[in-house]
Amino acid sequence: MLDIKYIRENPDKVKQGALEKGYKADVIDKLLKTDQQRLKLLLEVEELRAKQNKLTEEIKKQRYIQNSPKGDSGQAQTLGEARGLKDQLKKLEPELDNVQKEFNKLMQYIPNPPSIDVPKGKGESENVELRVVGNKPNFKFKPKDHLELAEKLDILDFERGAKVAGNGFYYLKGDGLLLELALVRYGIEFLSKKGFTPIFTPDLARSRYYLGTGFQPRGPEAQIYTIDETDLGLIATAEVTLAGYHADETLSVAKLPLKYAGYSHCYRKEAGSYGQYSKGLYRVHQFTKVEMYIYCTVADSVIIHKELLQLEEEFWQSLQIPYRVLEMCTGDLGAQAVKKYDLEAWMPGRDGWGEITSTSNTTDFQARRLGIKYKESEKSYFVHTLNGTLVATSRGMISILENNQQEDGSVLIPKALQQYIGKEVIK
Numbered sequence: 148m149l150d151i152k153y154i155r156e157n158p159d160k161v162k163q164g165a166l167e168k169g170y171k172a173d174v175i176d177k178l179l180k181t182d183q184q185r186l187k188l189l190l191e192v193e194e195l196r197a198k199q200n201k202l203t204e205e206i207k208k209q210r211y212i213q214n215s216p217k218g219d220s221g222q223a224q225t226l227g228e229a230r231g232l233k234d235q236l237k238k239l240e241p242e243l244d245n246v247q248k249e250f251n252k253l254m255q256y257i258p259n260p261p262s263i264d265v266p267k268g269k270g271e272s273e274n275v276e277l278r279v280v281g282n283k284p285n286f287k288f289k290p291k292d293h294l295e296l297a298e299k300l301d302i303l304d305f306e307r308g309a310k311v312a313g314n315g316f317y318y319l320k321g322d323g324l325l326l327e328l329a330l331v332r333y334g335i336e337f338l339s340k341k342g343f344t345p346i347f348t349p350d351l352a353r354s355r356y357y358l359g360t361g362f363q364p365r366g367p368e369a370q371i372y373t374i375d376e377t378d379l380g381l382i383a384t385a386e387v388t389l390a391g392y393h394a395d396e397t398l399s400v401a402k403l404p405l406k407y408a409g410y411s412h413c414y415r416k417e418a419g420s421y422g423q424y425s426k427g428l429y430r431v432h433q434f435t436k437v438e439m440y441i442y443c444t445v446a447d448s449v450i451i452h453k454e455l456l457q458l459e460e461e462f463w464q465s466l467q468i469p470y471r472v473l474e475m476c477t478g479d480l481g482a483q484a485v486k487k488y489d490l491e492a493w494m495p496g497r498d499g500w501g502e503i504t505s506t507s508n509t510t511d512f513q514a515r516r517l518g519i520k521y522k523e524s525e526k527s528y529f530v531h532t533l534n535g536t537l538v539a540t541s542r543g544m545i546s547i548l549e550n551n552q553q554e555d556g557s558v559l560i561p562k563a564l565q566q567y568i569g570k571e572v573i574k
Contacts, residue, residue, distance in 0.1 A: 148254045148255065148257065148512065148515050148516045149161065149254075149257055149259065149260075149512070149515070150511075150515065151182060151254070154175065154178065154179070154257065155179065155182070158175055158179060160260060161175050161257065161260060162175050163260070164258065164259075164260025164261055165257065165258055165260075167260075167261055167267065167477035167478065168258045168260075168261060168477055168478060168480055168481075168482070169269065169270075169478045170256070170258050170482075174253060174256045174257065175257065177253055178250070178253040178254065178257065181246060181249050181250045181253060182250060184246050185243070185246045185247060185250050188239060188242060188243040188246055189243060191239055192236065192239050192240060192243055195232055195235055195236050195239065196236070198232055199232045199233070199236070202228055202232065255358060258480075258481075258482040258483075259361075259482065259483055259484065259485050259509060259510060259512040260485065261477045261480055261484075261485055261486070262485040262486045262508075264486075265474070265475070265476065265477050265480065265485070265486055266474060266476045266477070267476060267477050268476025268477060268478050268479065269476070269478040270476075270478050270479055271476075271479045273476045273478065273479075274473045274474065274475050274476050274479055274489070275473065275474045275476065276471055276472070276473055277471075277472040277473065277474055277488075278471065278472050279469070279470075279471040280460065280464065280469065280470055280471070280472070281464070281467065281468065281469030281470060281493075282469055283469050283493050283495075284469075284493075284495060284550050284551075286495070286552075286554075287554065288554045290495040290496065290549065290552060291496065291549075291552060291556070292427065292495075292496025292497070292549065293427055293428060293494075293496055293544065293545045293548040293549050294426060294427035294428075294496075295496075296548045296549070296552055296556060296558060297323060297427075297544075297548060299556050300322065300323075300556065300557075300558070300573055300574070301320060301321065302319065302320050302321050302322050302323030302324075302326070302573065303317060303318070303319060303320065303323050303428075304317060304318040304320060305317045305427070312432075313432075315417060315430070315431050315432040315433075316431070316432055316433060317428070317431065322568065322570075322573045323544070325567075325568045325569075326544055326547065326560075326564070326568065326573070327435060327540045327544065328567065329560075329564040329567035329568050330437075330538050330540045330543045330544070330564065331410060331435060331437060331538075331540060332567050333563055333564055333567060334408070334437035334462070334537045334538045335408055335410060335437060337462055337465075337537070338406075338408035338437070338439065338458070338537060339408065341406075341458060342406055343406040343407060343408035343439065344405075344406065344407050344408065345407075345408045345410065346389070346392075346407050346408065346409050346410070347409075347410050347411070348382070348385045348388035348389060348392075348409050348410070348411045349382075349388055350381055350382060350411065350412050350414070351374070351379045351380065351381060351382065352379065352380065352382050352387050352388050352391060353378045353379060353391075354373075354378050354379075354380065355378075355391075355394075355517075356387050356388065356390060356391035356394070356517070357371065357380060357387055358516065359390060359391065359394070359513055359516040359517040360386055360387050360390045360391075360483065360513050360516075360517075361481070361482045361483035361509070361512065361513065362383060362387065370383060370415050370416045370417065371383055371414075371415075371416070372414050372416060381414035382411060382412075382413060382414065383413055383414060383415050384411075384413050384436065384438060384534075384536075385409035385410070385411035385413070385436060385438040385440070386409075386438060386440060386534045388409070388411065389407050389409045389438065389440035389534075390440070390513050390517060390532060391517065392407070393405075393442060393517075393519050394517040394518060394519060395517070395518040395519070396518075396519060396520075397520045397521065397522055397527065398442060398519065398520070398521045398530060399521070399522075400444065400521045400522060400523045403442060403443050403444055403447070403521060403530070404441050404442060404443035404444075404447060404451060405441065405442040405443075406439070406440075406441055407439070407440045407441075408437060408438075408439060408537070409436075409437070409438040409439075409440055410435075410436075410437055410438075411435070411436060411438065412433060412434070412435055412436075413433070413434050413435070413436050413539070414432060414433050415432060416432065417430045417431070417432060427496075427545070428541040428542065428544060428545050429501060429541070429542060429545060431541055434539055434540060434541035434542075435539070435540045435541075436536060436538065436539045436540065437536075437537045437538050438534060438535070438536055438537065439455055439458065439506070439533075439534065439535040439536070439537055440532070440533070440534050441455070441532065441533040441534070442514075442519065442530045442531075442532055443530065443531050443532075443533070444521065444523070444528070444530070444531065445510075445511070445528055445531055447531070448508050448510060448531035448533060449508070451508075451533055452486060452488075452506065452507075452508040452533055455506040455533060455535040456472070456488045456506050456535070458535070458537070459490055459504045459506060459535060459536070459537060460472070460490065462537055462538065463490060463492070463503070463504070465561075465563045466543075466546075466547065466561045466563055466564070467550075467561055467562075468492050468493070468503075468546045468547070468550055468561075469492065469493040469550065470490045470491060470492045470493065470500075470503065471490070471491050471493075471500060472488060472489070472490060473488065473489045473490075473491060474486075474487075474488055475487040475488065475489060475505075480507075481507075483507065483509040483512050483513065484507035484508060484509055485508055485509070485510050485512075486507070486508045487505060487506065487507040487508075488505065488506050489502050489504065489505045490502070490503050490504040490505070491503065492542070492545075492546040492550075493546075493550065494545055494546065494549050494550075495549045495550060495552075496545070496549045501542065501545065501546075502542070503536075503538075503539065503542045503543065503546060504535065504536040504537065504538070504539075505535065505536055506533070506534065506535030506536070507533065507534055507535070508531070508533050509531075509532050509533065509534070510531050510532075511528075511529035511530065511531055511532075512532075513532045514529040514530045514531070514532055515529050519532075547560075547561060547564075553572075555574070556574070557572050557573060557574035558572065558573045558574075559571065559572050560572060560573065
C-alpha cells in the first residue's frame with residue numbers, strides 16, 4: 148500500500164496514477180474523507196483516554212491519602228466523571244473501529260502509481276516491444292502444437308486429469324515429468340550461481356500475505372482457491388510466500404539485497420480464460436514455478452530490476468528459445484508494480500508470441516503492508532521488493548516442445564537440460 152501521508156500531500160498524482168492504471172479515481176476522495184473522520188475520532192478517543200488515565204490516578208491518590216471509604220463525596224464526584232468518560236468511550240471506540248476498517252479496506256484499492264517513464268496505454272495491445280532475440284524455427288513441415296505433440300509422445304494426459312480433478316488439471320508422464328524436473332533443477336542451479344538462496348515455500352498462505360502483496364484472495368475478481376473455514380488459500384505464485392518470509396522484520400542493511408530463488412507449486416482458478424490461445428498447458432489450474440524475489444534498499448531497486456530482466460533473458464537464451472521483450476504500458480501494470488517487463492516466447496503452435504516470464508518493481512508497496520524495513524544511519528525505511536519469474540514449467544514446456552519439434556514428432560532437448568534428463572531427444 149501507499150503511505151497515507153504521501154496520498155494526503157499528493158492526491159492529484161495518486162488519482163492520475165490510478166486512472167493511468169485503469170482504476171477509479173473516486174476511491175482516493177473516499178479514502179481522504181474517511182481518513183479525516185478517522186483522525187478526528189482518533190484524537191477524541193485519545194483525549195478521552197488521557198482524561199480517563201488522569202482520573203484513575205486521582206482516585207488512587209484520594210484513596211491513599213484520605214484512606215476514605217468508597218462513598219466519600221470527593222471520590223464520588225471523580226468516580227462519576229470516570230463513568231461518564233467510560234460511557235463516551237464505549238460509544239466512540241466502536242465507531243473508530245468501523246471507520247478504521249473502512250480506511251484499511253480503501254487503502255487496499257489504491258494502486259502503486261506507475262513510474263514516470265512507463266509508456267502510456269490502456270491495455271496489452273499498447274505494450275511496447277523493446278527487442279526480439281533469437282531466430283524463429285524454419286520448419287519444412289506443418290508444425291504441431293504442444294498438446295498434439297505431448298499426447299502422441301505419451302507425456303501429458305489432460306483427459307484423465309479432468310476425470311480426477313476437473314478441467315484444467317493434467318498428468319505429466321515419463322519424459323514429460325523429467326522435462327519439468329529438469330527445468331526446475333536447471334533454474335535453481337542457474338540462480339544459485341548468481342547469488343540467490345534456493346527456498347521451497349509452503350503451497351498455502353494466510354490472506355494477510357495475499358493482501359500484502361496486492362492479490363485479492365476473495366471477492367468477484369479473485370483467482371485464488373481458498374480453504375473453507377480457514378484464513379488460508381493456495382498460492383498463485385511464490386511471490387506471496389516469499390514476501391511473507393520477512394514480514395514484520397527489520398533487516399540489516401549490510402545484508403541487502405537479499406535474493407531468493409523460490410520453488411513452488413502455483414494454483415489459479417483462471418476463471419474466464421477461454422479461446423484457442425488458452426488451451427493445453429498455457430492456462431492451467433496448477434503448475435510449477437521458479438520465482439526470483441528481492442529485498443533491497445530504496446536506492447538499488449531500479450538497477451536490480453534491470454538485472455532481473457537480464458537474468459531472465461540469459462536463462463531463455465541458454466535454452467535457445469526465441470523471445471521478445473515487452474515493456475508494459477500503464478494500463479497493463481497491475482496494482483503493485485511501478486514498472487514491469489515481460490518475455491514472450493515464440494510459440495509455433497499458435498503462430499504467435501506467448502508470455503513466459505515477467506519481472507516487476509513494486510518499490511515499497513508490499514513492504515509497507517507487511518511491515519518490512521531496514522535501518523540505515525539510525526533511520527528506518529521500508530525495503531523495496533522486486534519479483535521475476537525465471538520459469539513457469541508449463542509454459543516452458545510449450546516453448547521447448549513446439550520450437551524443438553521434428554518432422555517425425557520427436558522433440559530435441561536443449562543442451563542445457565540434457566544432463567538432467569539423460570537423453571537428447573524425446574521420441
